[in-house]
Amino acid sequence: MSHNTFGHLFRVTTWGESHGPALGCVVDGCPPGLPLTVADIQYWLNRRAPGTSRFVTQRREPDEVKILSGVFEDDRTEGQVTTGTPISLMIENVDQRGKDYDDIRDLYRPGHADYVYDAKYGLRDYRGGGRSSARETAARVAAGAVARRVLGEVQIRAAVVQIGKIGIDRTRWDWAETENNPFWCPDAETAKRWEELLDATRKDGNSIGAIVEVEATGVPAGWGAPVYGKLDAEIAGALMSINAVKGVEIGAGFGAAELTGVENADEMRAGNDGKPVFLSNAAGGVLGGISTGQPIVARLAIKPTSSILTARQTITRDGQNADVSTKGRHDPCVGIRAAPVAEAMLACVLADAMLRHRGQTGRS
Ligand SMILES: Cc1cc2nc3c(=O)[nH]c(=O)nc-3n(C[C@H](O)[C@H](O)[C@H](O)COP(=O)(O)O)c2cc1C
Numbered sequence: 001m002s003h004n005t006f007g008h009l010f011r012v013t014t015w016g017e018s019h020g021p022a023l024g025c026v027v028d029g030c031p032p033g034l035p036l037t038v039a040d041i042q043y044w045l046n047r048r049a050p051g052t053s054r055f056v057t058q059r060r061e062p063d064e065v066k067i068l069s070g071v072f073e074d075d076r077t078e079g080q081v082t083t084g085t086p087i088s089l090m091i092e093n094v095d096q097r098g099k100d101y102d103d104i105r106d107l108y109r110p111g112h113a114d115y116v117y118d119a120k121y122g123l124r125d126y127r128g129g130g131r132s133s134a135r136e137t138a139a140r141v142a143a144g145a146v147a148r149r150v151l152g153e154v155q156i157r158a159a160v161v162q163i164g165k166i167g168i169d170r171t172r173w174d175w176a177e178t179e180n181n182p183f184w185c186p187d188a189e190t191a192k193r194w195e196e197l198l199d200a201t202r203k204d205g206n207s208i209g210a211i212v213e214v215e216a217t218g219v220p221a222g223w224g225a226p227v228y229g230k231l232d233a234e235i236a237g238a239l240m241s242i243n244a245v246k247g248v249e250i251g252a253g254f255g256a257a258e259l260t261g262v263e264n265a266d267e268m269r270a271g272n273d274g275k276p277v278f279l280s281n282a283a284g285g286v287l288g289g290i291s292t293g294q295p296i297v298a299r300l301a302i303k304p305t306s307s308i309l310t311a312r313q314t315i316t317r318d319g320q321n322a323d324v325s326t327k328g329r330h331d332p333c334v335g336i337r338a339a340p341v342a343e344a345m346l347a348c349v350l351a352d353a354m355l356r357h358r359g360q361t362g363r364s
Helices: 040-049 098-105 112-123 125-134 136-151 175-179 188-203 231-240 253-258 333-361
Strands: 013-015 022-026 064-067 087-092 155-163 210-217 244-249 268-270 276-278 298-302 312-314 323-326
Touching: 013 136, 013 333, 022 098, 022 136, 022 210, 040 064, 040 333, 064 188, 087 136, 087 276, 112 125, 155 188, 155 333, 188 210, 210 333, 231 333, 244 253
Parallel strands: none
Antiparallel strands: 013 022, 022 087, 064 087, 155 210, 210 298, 244 298, 268 276, 312 323
16 A cells, blocks of 8 residues: 655655554654654644543543654753654554454445455455554654644644534634633533533434634745645645545635625735735635745534444445444544644644745745
8 A cells, every 4th residue: 555655845654553553653854953752742642542531432542652763862952852864653552452343344334444445455454444544643643743843833723613513603712712621612602512412412323523623823924835736735635634534625615605705805904014914814824825924724524423333234245235333432523533633734734835945945
């Protein structure tokens, strides 16, 4: 299988399966001399980890990262720093219960990659979905932690803004609130409604979709390139590659289709420092594939968890009709745990764009 690598100058390769001994990533192209410790990476991994509330899978994975290469420390480095060589990160899988999956070894679970892996490769690791499992996103989050080091002052954060039909009230948006509830919800009132919704959804043996919004602030004007290196195209591709993501929009996104030119114009005024001040951000921080200096804003539509207790119709590997319901441990709404993954992917894309911009122009 190829295509396990993305990025150009900041290049990430992930490896591993859900029920193998470990998974991880290799980050190549990280500049030297950046502080990087296990704790720096673990902080972000803990935010993606399973088992943190009753609304996410109860799989018990501590997701403890090991740095295998690419860092060094002596009395002149002021702590552990990157060396510029490939950074290899490994996370062991400790809570594997391959037996949970014996029932589905010959069944194709609707909404999963079971059928297409068989169709493509002629065999599949059915234990937890193997490589198609979102365990792989732990490696993305680890790589994202390295990207954040490259990005310095750029702040990247995500919030869940809709679960099922219940969206947040944007007038109550408070980033601090995302740390106070198990949903990364920026609106405390809506978080309470989601709690009821998700309890009822799980009781029904069902699951539900969500929308995550991710933003980067502090990105200067100029990152990204015409025409096949457009920043918005690279962001969309990276976010779309996250498991269960079925739609990505930037700025006004699909809503732009309903706007008039008057409404959509991000008008500009001269700021005190001579730099432009934009009066709105329908562009989501990107014009012509190049960052404008405004916040970069993207939204991801995430489908409901496919593994549900309610039986669904399917076929067996040898083409017989069958029913399947999925036991095992699953999130009722995978959108919640996708938020830290979205942050990590945006961080990796931006770190890559920053290094390429610097490489071509000599400026940051
Ligand atoms: C953080 C995260 C956790 C996930 N956990 C589950 C899960 O427990 N059960 C499930 O059916 N799908 C889960 N998914 C989604 C599947 O991995 C995904 O739907 C499947 O691999 C098919 O790929 P696709 O939906 O991208 O086409 C998760 C996705 C993410 C982002």
